[in-house]
Amino acid sequence: MRAGPLSNDKVIDLLNHSFVPVYTSNEDYEDKSPKVSAEERKALRQIQDECFANRTSVGTVHVYILNPQGHAIDSSHVAAVTETKRLLAVLQRNVDKLDTNHGQPIIKPERQSVAPDAPTGSLVLHLVARGQDTGPQGGSWREFPGENWLVLSSDQAKGFLPRDRPEVGAQYDVNATTAMKLLQYFYPQSEDPVDSPWTKIDAQSLKAMILSVRDGIARARLQGEVSLQRNFYPGKVSPEHMHATLLGFFEWRMINGRITSFELVTDDATRDQKEHYAVAVRMETR
Amino acid sequence: MKRACCVVVLMFAFSARADSANEACESPKVIVPRPSDSAQWAAWVEQRVKELQPTPLERKFDQIGWVHTILEAQKLAKSHHRPVFLFTHDGRMNTGRC
Numbered sequence: 001m002r003a004g005p006l007s008n009d010k011v012i013d014l015l016n017h018s019f020v021p022v023y024t025s026n027e028d029y030e031d032k033s034p035k036v037s038a039e040e041r042k043a044l045r046q047i048q049d050e051c052f053a054n055r056t057s058v059g060t061v062h063v064y065i066l067n068p069q070g071h072a073i074d075s076s077h078v079a080a081v082t083e084t085k086r087l088l089a090v091l092q093r094n095v096d097k098l099d100t101n102h103g104q105p106i107i108k109p110e111r112q113s114v115a116p117d118a119p120t121g122s123l124v125l126h127l128v129a130r131g132q133d134t135g136p137q138g139g140s141w142r143e144f145p146g147e148n149w150l151v152l153s154s155d156q157a158k159g160f161l162p163r164d165r166p167e168v169g170a171q172y173d174v175n176a177t178t179a180m181k182l183l184q185y186f187y188p189q190s191e192d193p194v195d196s197p198w199t200k201i202d203a204q205s206l207k208a209m210i211l212s213v214r215d216g217i218a219r220a221r222l223q224g225e226v227s228l229q230r231n232f233y234p235g236k237v238s239p240e241h242m243h244a245t246l247l248g249f250f251e252w253r254m255i256n257g258r259i260t261s262f263e264l265v266t267d268d269a270t271r272d273q274k275e276h277y278a279v280a281v282r283m284e285t286r
Numbered sequence: 287m288k289r290a291c292c293v294v295v296l297m298f299a300f301s302a303r304a305d306s307a308n309e310a311c312e313s314p315k316v317i318v319p320r321p322s323d324s325a326q327w328a329a330w331v332e333q334r335v336k337e338l339q340p341t342p343l344e345r346k347f348d349q350i351g352w353v354h355t356i357l358e359a360q361k362l363a364k365s366h367h368r369p370v371f372l373f374t375h376d377g378r379m380n381t382g383r384c
Contacts, residue, residue, distance in 0.1 A: 001373060019368055025379070040357055065370065130338055149381070264331075
């Protein structure tokens with residue numbers, strides 16, 4: 001949806017000027033560990049109940065249209081609206097039927113993938129993972145890159161630093177737990193929407209070498225590799241094996257050990273020894 | 287059920303390529319060899335990090351003014367006399383880990 005109809009100018013225009021658009025992640029509404037309020041979950045259940053009553057379609061990956069009073073009046077399985085012209089038809093028929101207001105977007109459009117709130121002193125990293133042929137040609141779950149926002153506490157971030165006073169040329173291993181926090185996300189896009197719990201790192205290595213120490217700032221180079229496996233499909237044993245070699249650089253203030261810049265990329269990364277992918281990580285600055 | 291849905295989605299996604307292709311732009315390259323000269327590695331890393339970021343086209347759905355919750359959407363729909371478009375999905379559409 002995101003790379004298809006939701007990236008189409010006509011759809012964007014209709015949603016912004018004639019609708020109140022909202023998307024929700026089913027994981028947030030699960031019975032086991034909901035991340036939204038009981039009222040919010042009740043609102044979704046009510047919409048689905050209304051669709052049942054109206055004998056219109058109901059599902060988890062679904063489009064619902066509500067009237068201005070908040071009641072469900074139309075619905076479509078996602079498969080029926082991944083084609084732009086089909087979604088446009090659904091939107092237009094409801095606009096025509098309701099004769100509702102048109103106007104400026106009610107909510108100002110803003111970037112949807114944003115850094116999470118993090119305690120002062122923590123290291124916030126943004127990871128982008130891209131399989132080969134990412135884009136419309138990649139089909140379905142590879143139409144756009146995967147992103148992770150990783151927050152390392154101040155103590156965890158210090159795992160990148162040497163234990164001793166930095167000296168140019170010195171080499172050391174990055175703390176394995178700190179490295180794992182990052183490397184467990186070095187996989188390309190997949191259908192499984194759950195990240196690290198299904199991931200198993202088979203082997204990892206991340207070594208640093210100090211390149212310079214100047215004006216209270218130390219700079220080091222990172223080199224390493226990781227082998228990991230994870231399931232492609234959610235909840236199903238369908239392991240893919242990834243291997244990647246890595247190269248990066250980072251700097252920190254020696255007075256407080258605070259990292260001030262961080263960049264790490266895959267040098268060579270393959271999935272199941274045949275398909276290439278790439279991962280880039282950089283520090284989020286605020 | 288979910289698997290079956292995904293297969294159907296995939297079928298439709300392929301049939302919808304004509305729509306998407308009109309808006310396609312070149313994706314960043316996944317393979318770009320590292321220079322042999324280590325003096326160029328820092329510049330190479332910096333460049334790779336930049337070019338692997340999501341492109342404006344890949345972030346185009348950011349141009350939609352999304353509301354954050356169903357309750358908020360229903361409230362705004364009422365006060366602005368507009369219908370609600372609700373898309374429920376698995377995973378995280380904003381980060382693409384699905």
